[in-house]
Amino acid sequence: MRFVNKxxxxxxxxxxxxxxxxxxxxxxxxxxxxxxxxxxxYLSKMGVIALNFLKRIPDHFRNVILDVFVxxxxxxxxxxxxxxxx
Numbered sequence: 132m133r134f135v136n137k138x139x140x141x142x143x144x145x146x147x148x149x150x151x152x153x154x155x156x157x158x159x160x161x162x163x164x165x166x167x168x169x170x171x172x173y174l175s176k177m178g179v180i181a182l183n184f185l186k187r188i189p190d191h192f193r194n195v196i197l198d199v200f201v202x203x204x205x206x207x208x209x210x211x212x213x214x215x216x217x
Contacts, residue, residue: 150198151211162204178202185209 157163164178174182182202188211189197200209 156206
């Protein structure tokens, strides 16, 4: 797993709350999640599993709001909002 270099982060910014854009790629960018035909995504069995797990993120983490996401053939994009529990 690759993480952002800490030197690129803003000093004194709380990265544990707010909006986060996340991209997760498959190993070697293989099309495990499906294929695109005529500008339409057709999910494979693995793509449907990924989609279902993405939808369930808020069920497992109370402080996470799943905004938008998309499953592509070789990666997923999602935007999460992390909230502070009081």
